[in-house]
Amino acid sequence: MPRDPVPEPPVKRPGKSLRFRLLSAGFGAAEAVLPRGIPAIDASAIEAAGGSTLPDFAREGLERLTASIAAETSLSLFGRVSVRYDLTRLVRNAETIRRMHAATPGIGREPVRAPVFIMGLPRSGTTFLHTLFGFDPDVLVPRVWQTLYPAPRPRGFDPRASAVARKTDRQLDMFAGMAPEFPAIHPIDADSPQECSEITAHVFHSLRFDTTFRVPSYTAWIDSQDDAPAFAFHRQWLQAMQHGTGGRFWALKCPEHTFSVKAILQTYPDARFVVVHRDPVHVFASVAHMTEVLRRPFLRGIDPAEIGRQVTERWIDGARRLVEFDRSGAVPAERLVNIQYETLTADPIKAVSGIYAHFGEAFSPAAEAAMRAHLDAAPRGGYGRNRYRLADFGINVERLRPRFAPYIEYFGVRARPSDGTQAA
Numbered sequence: 084m085p086r087d088p089v090p091e092p093p094v095k096r097p098g099k100s101l102r103f104r105l106l107s108a109g110f111g112a113a114e115a116v117l118p119r120g121i122p123a124i125d126a127s128a129i130e131a132a133g134g135s136t137l138p139d140f141a142r143e144g145l146e147r148l149t150a151s152i153a154a155e156t157s158l159s160l161f162g163r164v165s166v167r168y169d170l171t172r173l174v175r176n177a178e179t180i181r182r183m184h185a186a187t188p189g190i191g192r193e194p195v196r197a198p199v200f201i202m203g204l205p206r207s208g209t210t211f212l213h214t215l216f217g218f219d220p221d222v223l224v225p226r227v228w229q230t231l232y233p234a235p236r237p238r239g240f241d242p243r244a245s246a247v248a249r250k251t252d253r254q255l256d257m258f259a260g261m262a263p264e265f266p267a268i269h270p271i272d273a274d275s276p277q278e279c280s281e282i283t284a285h286v287f288h289s290l291r292f293d294t295t296f297r298v299p300s301y302t303a304w305i306d307s308q309d310d311a312p313a314f315a316f317h318r319q320w321l322q323a324m325q326h327g328t329g330g331r332f333w334a335l336k337c338p339e340h341t342f343s344v345k346a347i348l349q350t351y352p353d354a355r356f357v358v359v360h361r362d363p364v365h366v367f368a369s370v371a372h373m374t375e376v377l378r379r380p381f382l383r384g385i386d387p388a389e390i391g392r393q394v395t396e397r398w399i400d401g402a403r404r405l406v407e408f409d410r411s412g413a414v415p416a417e418r419l420v421n422i423q424y425e426t427l428t429a430d431p432i433k434a435v436s437g438i439y440a441h442f443g444e445a446f447s448p449a450a451e452a453a454m455r456a457h458l459d460a461a462p463r464g465g466y467g468r469n470r471y472r473l474a475d476f477g478i479n480v481e482r483l484r485p486r487f488a489p490y491i492e493y494f495g496v497r498a499r500p501s502d503g504t505q506a507a
Contacts (some may be wrong), residue, residue, distance in 0.1 A: 104494025141311045144287030151301035162381035177285040183323045203335040203359035206366040208424045216334035217276040218448035223330035228273040230281040248273040261380040279337040288313035328375035361424035363487045371476040391476030402490035
């Protein structure tokens, strides 16, 4: 059987067009003169607009989210315009998944075999690793366009020939016009691998909303909930997207997985895990800056110090959970890989080959060639060089270090001295 041709490296899209810069300026000008209130959005209105009836747990999530947005977020004009569209789209997509299962009941009987979950602190190389998995033609990864317009991705898929991929790229270009720093922080196009938080967002059980909005009460509610219903939908989404593709296994990535291991193992008992480790102090300003950049188009007021506190407290807990997960023995050694950021970035092909070997998976010449082509075309994974000051987000290295000491010592993470800035 002939192999798929090695995919070409992603084509760099041209700089953002004048119309998107003008659009951003137009929103800014209108912001000064238009009313700033947000019309009430209730679950029944969103359900009706999305053409679906949500399950009870998803409806509660939507109600908690909209109440939190109304009470705790001061939306910009762009935020007010986009929030209703976004929530309606999520309901509509969830209904699409339900209809796919109803039309072809066999989809729900297809196993999701031994998925690989990539975890770690944010900005620790997990996206880089996930991207490399995405160049293996035999491995399935969720794609950005699939979370916007759900449909299986056939082998040999060419995003340049896909109407939905081109439409997705236009939407990404528009957002980049609103948030010009975003492409250098997180290079992405329509066919890039996407995080699982975009999947569970369809049932309004996702920390994705906490990244783009300020919704502390919704986030506190998420933290108190059982993640199992959200991952039941996650499985349905994967089943629908893998149908007819012939992929060997899924590679899935999201820092949020750190808080959902119990539900993941309940849903996927044969799940495999890759955990990437990096000095925590050298990721937090980057995480905080990315949160600030993502929120800026949607919110009228942003407090960088509040973001710094939020990010560090969550990931102090996340680092503790990573230690507990490893110590628990919940996953046998043959299904778990711990890898240091420096090891991954020093020789990515060797690192990926070692992960495949550990899991007993074949690392094909086609996969290696595609990954090498990507690495040659996109040094540093396509990321720009950015420097962020820890002090801008109220992050104090000397106070943080002791709180991460158990994580650093347990996993043998190489701590690096800090000059009060971070490069990412």
